[in-house]
Amino acid sequence: MTATSTPAVFYLGTHHPHWLADERFRDVPLFVSSRRLRNRKTLPHAVGRWALDSGGFTEIKMYGQWTITPAEYAELVCWYARDIGMPDFIAPMDWMCEPAIIYGQNQHLKPTDPRYFHGTRAARGIPPDGPDEPLDDAVHKHQMWTVTNYLQLRKLLPPYLRERLIAVAQGERLRHYLAILDMFADAGVDLRTLPLVGLGSVCRRQHTREIAEIVGALAARGLRNMHGFGVKADGLDLYGADLSSADSQAWSDGERHRGYPRFPECVGVHKNCANCPKAALRWRTKVVDRLARARRRPYQLGLFDQAA
Numbered sequence: 001m002t003a004t005s006t007p008a009v010f011y012l013g014t015h016h017p018h019w020l021a022d023e024r025f026r027d028v029p030l031f032v033s034s035r036r037l038r039n040r041k042t043l044p045h046a047v048g049r050w051a052l053d054s055g056g057f058t059e060i061k062m063y064g065q066w067t068i069t070p071a072e073y074a075e076l077v078c079w080y081a082r083d084i085g086m087p088d089f090i091a092p093m094d095w096m097c098e099p100a101i102i103y104g105q106n107q108h109l110k111p112t113d114p115r116y117f118h119g120t121r122a123a124r125g126i127p128p129d130g131p132d133e134p135l136d137d138a139v140h141k142h143q144m145w146t147v148t149n150y151l152q153l154r155k156l157l158p159p160y161l162r163e164r165l166i167a168v169a170q171g172e173r174l175r176h177y178l179a180i181l182d183m184f185a186d187a188g189v190d191l192r193t194l195p196l197v198g199l200g201s202v203c204r205r206q207h208t209r210e211i212a213e214i215v216g217a218l219a220a221r222g223l224r225n226m227h228g229f230g231v232k233a234d235g236l237d238l239y240g241a242d243l244s245s246a247d248s249q250a251w252s253d254g255e256r257h258r259g260y261p262r263f264p265e266c267v268g269v270h271k272n273c274a275n276c277p278k279a280a281l282r283w284r285t286k287v288v289d290r291l292a293r294a295r296r297r298p299y300q301l302g303l304f305d306q307a308a
């Protein structure tokens with residue numbers, strides 16, 4: 001375990017890009033998906049810090065592949081940086097490796113259903129009928145594409161954005177996460193030397209010992225600055241010491257499941273607080289406070305926070 005026990009930055013995930021321009025979020029780093037930005041005519045100008053999610057989980061979950069090319073994504077990233085402001089980091093076009101993403105799940109449902117997973121059989125060149133390939137082979141393909149997309153994006157982005165593009169360690173079991181370190185190394189990229197490396201395929205099992213072990217093993221292999229995608233309080237309790245940042249949008253689902261407004265003043269305004277800035281801010285404060293209590297020390301702003 002490393003000495004710091006609180007992630008330096010916790011990014012509040014939001015599906016409302018206009019919050020970037022909202023003064024209430026000036027001191028709250030936001031995490032916004034390209035999928036929420038790319039079809040807009042104009043972009044909000046950020047008053048605070050933000051980081052760009054590529055929306056890869058949703059893309060591959062819904063379509064079984066990326067629906068945009070690296071060239072298109074690079075062009076979008078340039079537009080976002082110019083009009084919104086410079087993101088802290090840029091998520092790449094990685095390929096998640098959870099079995100549900102690979103093999104699909106609930107394919108009888110609509111692609112917009114949260115339980116629907118398209119599966120990547122077609123992208124992997126497996127005929128529609130007949131057996132699918134073993135997990136290790138499928139994961140290896142997703143990892144190869146994760147590496148090649150990263151290399152391509154690095155070439156396509158101008159230098160001032162290239163340095164903010166992060167590489168993501170994707171895998172399913174620990175052996176996969178270790179293998180992708182070597183795959184990046186073979187491609188000339190030493191993940192230990194990068195300012196930030198993303199930890200992929202953890203959001204749906206972020207509170208498990210298995211992820212804690214994976215994070216610990218990667219830290220032991222020299223990855224010191226990791227971003228945990230979709231890691232919230234219970235995951236941070238387990239292995240927050242080894243992450244330097246994390247993001248989560250779990251507040252919104254929580255409010256949706258609650259089914260009625262959290263605040264008296266929201267009654268009659270919206271049917272629940274799944275889109276409510278107040279609810280998002282309250283949740284974020286609770287996550288940060290809980291971390292502080294867990295670590296028995298006040299929450300300290302990270303290096304990047306002080307610059308903001």
Ligand SMILES: [Zn+2]
Nearest residue numbers: 261266273276
């Ligand atoms: Zn509300």
